[in-house]
């Protein structure tokens with residue numbers, strides 16, 4: 343039996359494996375009414391190693407059932423990140439048209455010589471068990487750091503497309519295939535430095551997907567996403583960056599600057615669910631809620647690693663360009679329980695006002711903050727303090743002077759696992775014309791996810807409180823009439839088992 347040594351950190355509605363190490367989501371695919379979630383997994387322990395594909399299934403992306411390990415490290419080859427498709431027309435020949443095979447493309451990491459190559463496996467039993475293709479690898483450049491194949495069907499060219507990174511060359515390679523086995527190099531994408539893209543550390547886990555531009559009739563753009571692992575010495579930024587552009591089946595052309603997908607520290611190696619041309623049309627992304635700066639040191643046991651909540655992506659006009667917005671999947675609303683009601687009247691604090699809510703040991707919450715700033719001059723900042731005690735708090739807020747939205751986890755509990763943990767992350771979020779700013783916040787024991795202004799800005803951050811505090815406080819500093827506000831939310835039903 344598995345038991346939690348740190349039950350006070352166990353997420354109640356985010357996916358976590360029962361035990362052991364987990365990193366990237368892999369092989370995301372929807373078919374037969376089920377969402378598959380594979381993931382980088384160490385079947386033998388709670389540190390990175392023996393990389394294999396763990397597996398969980400769900401009908402709603404909320405209730406997950408862990409399954410046996412799908413692809414095991416074998417013969418000195420680790421199973422690194424990759425993707426999966428439904429081969430509807432049996433182009434690979436691994437099944438038949440009545441029972442189309444699922445086909446996975448993953449990186450084989452050959453431990454003896456550190457070569458990374460691309461390999462194929464297929465499943466004829468709904469993704470439960472996988473058979474490695476006998477002539478693996480299918481793509482071998484005799485190269486190190488060549489990894490993370492994302493494969494999808496491109497209807498206009500009637501072909502399979504693959505993108506993979508040369509991690510240290512900050513290059514994305516595009517391949518095409520008619521059968522998922524024979525791959526032809528189609529192009530290389532190396533963005534110009536004028537896009538502002540970060541090339542600190544490795545580039546990992548690329549993804550490419552189309553979205554309609556909201557408000558523009560039938561305008562489709564392609565989004566190319568790639569993660570940057572950051573530079574440990576300089577502690578540069580880490581996470582997902584994306585380009586918006588055009589894709590014709592072989593070449594991606596970026597327009598404008600690169601943008602960051604999430605403004606927090608812990609949304610990495612994200613990927614979208616495949617089978618996008620047959621499903622309900624939503625483009626859904628999920629990330630590993632961590633990063634490589636401190637993932638080995640987070641104080642949870644016997645599991646180490648959690649996924650973000652799944653999010654629906656959309657593309658909308660923003661400023662003088664376009665921007666991705668993220669929304670929590672609506673399926674999460676099924677977990678809403680008792681409503682949260684803050685104290686009706688604010689109390690006076692040293693430098694402003696505050697209202698509190700006693701969470702009574704419930705640490706899985708969905709919270710809404712809706713604030714209208716009546717006067718920026720009379721306001722210093724407003725925010726929400728979570729798990730607030732004499733010397734502990736996680737603060738999510740907005741500052742008036744530089745119009746920044748921030749998360750401050752410098753005093754959030756256990757913060758000494760790496761220099762990059764006790765930080766304040768912030769990003770500019772100018773007030774709308776009506777002065778309104780709103781945020782939807784998901785708290786789940788050791789994490790917060792914040793969707794600001796409908797998800798045009800998001801923050802994903804882990805935090806590890808070391809004392810059990812039940813006070814949640816909305817505060818503002820400045821004059822009483824600087825803002826008006828509306829607060830609410832729900833306790834979230836625990837589904838961890």
Ligand code: FRU
Pocket residue numbers: 365366382393422423449489490546547611
């Ligand atoms: C990203 C990553 C991938 C690699 C995998 C190994 O987090 O480094 O590039 O395939 O993790 O576990």
